[in-house]
Amino acid sequence: MPRQVDYEERRRQIAEAVRLLITRSGMEAVSLRDVAAEAHVSMGAVQRCFRTKDEMLLFALEDISRRVGDRAKARIEASDAPRSAATLLDRTLSALALVDPEDRAEAQVWGAFVAHAAVSDQLAAVLRETYGKLHDLLVWLIGYGQDTGELTPTADPATEARTLLALTEGLTAQVLVGHLTPESAQEALRRYGRGLLTRG
Amino acid sequence: MPRQVDYEERRRQIAEAVRLLITRSGMEAVSLRDVAAEAHVSMGAVQRCFRTKDEMLLFALEDISRRVGDRAKARIEASDAPRSAATLLDRTLSALALVDPEDRAEAQVWGAFVAHAAVSDQLAAVLRETYGKLHDLLVWLIGYGQDTGELTPTADPATEARTLLALTEGLTAQVLVGHLTPESAQEALRRYGRGLLTRG
DNA sequence: CTCGTTCCGATGCGGTCGCATCGAATCATG
DNA sequence: CATGATTCGATGCGACCGCATCGGAACGAG
Secondary structure: OOOOOOHHHHHHHHHHHHHHHHHHHOHHHOOHHHHHHHOOOOHHHHHHHOOOHHHHHHHHHHHHHHHHHHHHHHHHHOOOOOOOHHHHHHHHHHHHHOOOHHHHHHHHHHHHHHHHHOOOHHHHHHHHHHHHHHHHHHHHHHHHHHHOOOEOOOOOHHHHHHHHHHHHHHHHHHHHHOOOOHHHHHHHHHHHHHOOEOOO | OOOOOOHHHHHHHHHHHHHHHHHHHOHHHOOHHHHHHHOOOOHHHHHHHOOOHHHHHHHHHHHHHHHHHHHHHHHHHOOOOOOOHHHHHHHHHHHHHOOOHHHHHHHHHHHHHHHHHOOOHHHHHHHHHHHHHHHHHHHHHHHHHHHOOOEOOOOOHHHHHHHHHHHHHHHHHHHHHOOOOHHHHHHHHHHHHHOOEOOO
16 A cells, blocks of 8 residues: 555545635635645645545535534533523534634634535535534523523523524524624624523 | 627626525526526626626625615515504514515525635625615614614614614524524524513 | 665646737617 | 727736645654
C-alpha cells in the first residue's frame, strides 16, 4: 500500500476552506481552485476527495450542520449543575442565534446554504434534517421546563419550538444584514422567552 | 434624435428576468447572457441599461424591495372598511410571510439577496432600508391597535415589530426549505399575534 | 531492490463568464 | 435627402470555470 491518507480529515479540512471562502466572498466565489488553495492542497487532492463540486458543497453543509447541532448540545451539557430549564433554553437559543461575533461567519455560511437549498433538493434535505433535530431539541427543552413548572403548561411545545426556531433564524439574518444589532436581537429573543414563563 | 427607449421600463423588464432566473436556478446562475435571453433583448441592450452586472443586481433588488413594500401597503389599503387592527396586522404579516404559493418565487429571490448581502455592502444597504420601512409599518400598525384598545398596551411597539418581522422571515425561510408547511407557518404567526391581543 | 498499488500535482479541454468594441440600423433635425 | 446623434446586436477577448487525464512520486509487500 502506498502512502495512506486520512480522507475524512482532509474532507473536513476542505469543508473548512469552503466555509472560509463563503464567509469572505459568498457562495458564488467558491471554485475548486480557490478551495484547494485555501485548504493548502492541490486541486487533484480535492477531486480525489469529492467526485464533483456539488458533492463537496453537500459535505460542507453536512459538516456545518453537525457543528451547529453539536454547539447547541454542548451548551446544554456544559451546564455543570442541574440548571433551570429557562437558563438552558436561553443558552440554547443564544447558541442558535449565532449572535456572538465569532459565530457571525458561521451564520453567514448557514444563510448562504439556506438560500442555495431553494434550488438544490439535496441541500434542502440536509437542512430539513438539521432543522428537525433542532426542533426536537427545543421540544424536549420546553417539555422539560413544563415538567419543572417553570414554563406555562398550556403552550404546545411543538408550536412553541417552531416559533422559537424561526424567530431565532430571522433575528440572525437581520443581524447579518445590519438591520438589527446583536444586542437588540438577543433582547427580542429573551423577551419572547420570558412570555413562556409561568409567572412571566 | 434616434429611436428613443424607455430605459426605466426596460430595466424593470430585465429585473423581472433576473427574478425568474434566480427562482429557477439560483443566484449563481444569473449571467448577462441568460438574463438578456430571458428578457428577450440582446446582451448589448442589457449592457446599455446597466454598466456592470452588480449594477443590474442592485436594481433588481431595489425593484423587488419596492414590490414587497407595495404589496404590504396594498393589503392594508385594500381593506375597504375600517378594519380592526388585528385583521390589518394579520393581513400584513401574511403578505410579508409570502406563504402563498404564488409568492414563493418572490420569497426565494428575497432570500437569495439576503444571503448575498452578507458579502455586498451595497445590497445590504438596500435591504436595511427596506427592513426599516417594514419595521416602521409594523410599529404604526401596533400603535394603532393599541390606540383602539385591541392590542395590549404594555407591549413595546418597536420590540414587537422587530420580533414579528424576524419571526415572519424565519418562518418563510423554513417553509422554503420544506421544514414547515405554509399552514403551520401561518398558524405559528397567528398564534403569536393572538398573544398581543388584550384578551388573547 | 523491485514491483505493484495508491495518491498527488500539473496540464489540457471545452465551455461560459463579464466586459469592451464596433459596424449597422434608426430617427429627429437641417 | 443628408447629417449626426443614439441605440442595437453581434463578435472578440482574456480569464476562469468544472472536470478528465496522466506521468511520476511515495511507500508497503515480496
